[in-house]
Amino acid sequence: MATTQVDPARQEAFAGKMLEILNGGFVSLMTSLGHRTGLFDAMAGLPAATSAQIAEAAGLNERYVREWLGAMVTGGIVEYDPAAVAYRLPPEHGASLTRAAGPDNLATMAQYMTLFAPVEGELIECFRRGGGIPYSSYPGFSELMAEESGQVFDATLVDVTLPLVPGLVERLERGIDALDVGCGSGHPVNLMAKAFPASRFAGYDFGEEGLAAARAEAVELGLANARFEAMDVAAIDEPEGYDLITAFDSIHDQAQPRDVLARISRALRPGGTFLMVDIAASSRLEENVDHPLGPALYTVSCMHCMTVSLAYGGEGLGAAWGEEKALELLAEAGFTQVDVKRVDGDVWNSYYVAARA
Numbered sequence: 001m002a003t004t005q006v007d008p009a010r011q012e013a014f015a016g017k018m019l020e021i022l023n024g025g026f027v028s029l030m031t032s033l034g035h036r037t038g039l040f041d042a043m044a045g046l047p048a049a050t051s052a053q054i055a056e057a058a059g060l061n062e063r064y065v066r067e068w069l070g071a072m073v074t075g076g077i078v079e080y081d082p083a084a085v086a087y088r089l090p091p092e093h094g095a096s097l098t099r100a101a102g103p104d105n106l107a108t109m110a111q112y113m114t115l116f117a118p119v120e121g122e123l124i125e126c127f128r129r130g131g132g133i134p135y136s137s138y139p140g141f142s143e144l145m146a147e148e149s150g151q152v153f154d155a156t157l158v159d160v161t162l163p164l165v166p167g168l169v170e171r172l173e174r175g176i177d178a179l180d181v182g183c184g185s186g187h188p189v190n191l192m193a194k195a196f197p198a199s200r201f202a203g204y205d206f207g208e209e210g211l212a213a214a215r216a217e218a219v220e221l222g223l224a225n226a227r228f229e230a231m232d233v234a235a236i237d238e239p240e241g242y243d244l245i246t247a248f249d250s251i252h253d254q255a256q257p258r259d260v261l262a263r264i265s266r267a268l269r270p271g272g273t274f275l276m277v278d279i280a281a282s283s284r285l286e287e288n289v290d291h292p293l294g295p296a297l298y299t300v301s302c303m304h305c306m307t308v309s310l311a312y313g314g315e316g317l318g319a320a321w322g323e324e325k326a327l328e329l330l331a332e333a334g335f336t337q338v339d340v341k342r343v344d345g346d347v348w349n350s351y352y353v354a355a356r357a
Helices: 008-037 039-044 051-058 062-074 099-104 106-129 141-164 168-174 187-195 208-220 257-267 294-311 319-332
Strands: 079-081 086-088 177-181 200-205 226-230 242-248 268-279 335-341 349-356
Touching (some): 039 099, 051 062, 062 079, 141 208, 177 257, 187 226, 257 319, 319 335, 319 349
Parallel strands (some): 177 242
16 A cells, blocks of 8 residues: 655644634634624724623623624734723724625625525535535525625616626616516616616516515615516527616526526627626636635535526536636627626626627
């Protein structure tokens, strides 16, 4: 039997890295708690304060807050003054952890830890037997996606994203027909409907939880030009029905992405535009090694995007399908002109502006 020579220094270095990873995982759980309970937001408005003062400001139990603060201090997120027994959230840290940070709030992503943990048992069976985990096994996923993406949409959709398509804003102001595929909770549809009252907007998705939230928001905003329908987007049959079709981080999740893209292509009117926002990555693993969100990208894919697609007999592209594969599928669907664009500050997405001949 061959023996393997172990480099003690390398072994020790890797053990240290594993400890950092494990501690980071636990800190992520507590970061999710800090976000959901409003503790980060409360601390951002306070000077150095005791656990009792922080608990009072957040309306929470002091004993639990004190234990949470222990994790935050040892995790390097909160500063601690032992002489005053006081805790402080540095503003430089709050800029990545509070709701006031908008799309820069990374604490929202920590919620994926608790969302995905309950499906681990099902996922293990998928590893052994194949198949996938259905969307119904992820209660709260639509709500989390709406919160995370909503921060970005509010900050960039109307003023940054839509202007990526030359002349689109002017056309929307004059009045066109638009469809969002895989609309989820419908927030981008409602944002566009509010900003461009002369245009007509539709959102299609198969998730009733998200559609109910979309309709409720449209009613709250008094929108008469936004509608939402439950539909398998691989079955869209509206030839030349729309001037603009959008898909925000939804194509890679589809069971049949090729069918969806082909249906989108046929549903566009001559001169129409398909704006596909999807994960910014390469189709080649070696080119994603230095991706700032590489581990998150593949983990979210394995625990949701890929497995949900496989659960419905799908292709299982996964979140890391990459730009090369995306361009291949767009061309296959009949899009002869595709421009790939990026938005400053958005490390997650590429913006594909696609048109037919």
